[in-house]
Amino acid sequence: MSSLRKIGPNHWTAPEIMGFIPNFHQTENARRNYPFGHFLKEEPLQPNNKIINLKYDDKDKDLEGLGEFFQHFSAGGHKNFLDMRLYSINARGGWIYLAMFWGGLYAIIMYLLRTLSPHYKPGDFFWFDVAIISFLGIGIIIDLFRPLPTPVRFHKKNQEVYIWHKRVLYRIPWNECEISVVVAQSNIGYGHLWDGYDLVIWLNPKHAVNKDLSGKKHRRLKLDSVGKKHVAAYGYWEYVRRYMMDEKPLWYEISERPRVAGFNHKIINTRSKLHRTLVYILGVPCIFLFKPHQFSLWFNPFRHKWPDQVHEWSGERCNWL
Known part of the structure; x- marks a missing residue:
């Protein structure tokens, strides 16, 4: 059952969560440029640089830096850029x-x-x-074990976004990047019991650097998909926005290795042989059952890599997924 409320001829709102109320419209830009745009209810976030003000209780003040989004989505933090995994990775399992x-x-x-x-x-x-x-x-x-896609690279220093999607390389200026939250048209996975919300980055064909996509519609790339609690999609966006605009509070760390679940072999190897055996025997099934996307990141040998141009633009070579 939908909880969206129509308050105008072309205006819908979702329930308030953490002091924030989403506002959705059927926009002319979506009708003209997006696949099935005539049916989309969206709230454009970028290039409007829409600020999401979330209200936290006193006991949750330490969450204002939005660090949970880095922990859940980031492939790794770097000095000049941030890699954020796609929904297609985190939804595996x-x-x-x-x-x-x-x-x-x-x-x-x-x-x-x-x-x-x-x-x-x-x-x-x-x-x-x-x-x-x-x-x-x-x-x-x-x-x-289907191939792992490259993450979305948000380059703060260059103020650009790099995306390698379906063998097309996009180099998008941040102030032209199109990101919105849309009401999911089909709530697969939620049993149609409540509304779904997708955080989408729209790939403008003019930003493709290795193919001529003139006359094509924008491509839809899903960053996240949530049911009922829309605040998770908006929080993800606010984290990325603060990072690119260098605003605080923001929880961030420079990663020394890819952020993939695994075992600390140095510590495990200091234990007894029986202890090591039990850790590996029990650990792998637990990751498989409770964090299958991490299992895929750990064991999947089929991985996409960035084109060389991206390493040149980024200032360092990094293929972390």
Whole structure:
């Protein structure tokens, strides 16, 4: 059930969270330039440099620096630029939970059928079982091991944004970068129980440097997608905005290595052999089940890399994902 409220001919609002109320419109820019733009309800954030003022309780004052967005999305912080992962990375693992649900339901049905049916014979459903297990297993493999895309690179010193998407390289001046929050047209994953909100960066064809995309529509690149609590999408934007505008408060750190879940082998190797074995045996399944996107980042060998031009623009070579 939608919680959006129409307050004008072309004006919708979402419920207030942390003192912030989103305002959505169907804009002429979206109609003209975005795929299915006639249907989009969006709130443009950039190039308007829209400031999101969130109200924190006294007990949450330490969160004003928005560090949770760096922790959850950043591939690494650098002196002059920030790499932020796409939603397509952080959303990995959905197939694991689908497989657990549907596989468990299938197992219960088959168990009841085999124990209660007087006509069941061993092997009756063997190939059907193989087909179901294979389908779910292949889905998990594709979900976790499809190629990892490069992050979005926000270069504060150059005031530019670099994106490598579908073999097209974009070099976008910050003051021309188009970012908005849109109401998700299909709340897949939320069961249509509440509204979904996407934080989207729109890729203008004029910013493509390695292909001529004249006459094409903007491409949609999803940075984040949330259900019900829209403040997460707006908080992500506010973190990036403060970083690019060099505003405070902002929690930030210079990373010495890619921000990927893993084991501290130096510490583990100081423990007993039994302790080391248990850590590895239990640790990998836990990451697989509870942080599947980190599992993918850790084990996936299929990784995109930045074109050489981006390393030249960035001032250093870095392919962290």
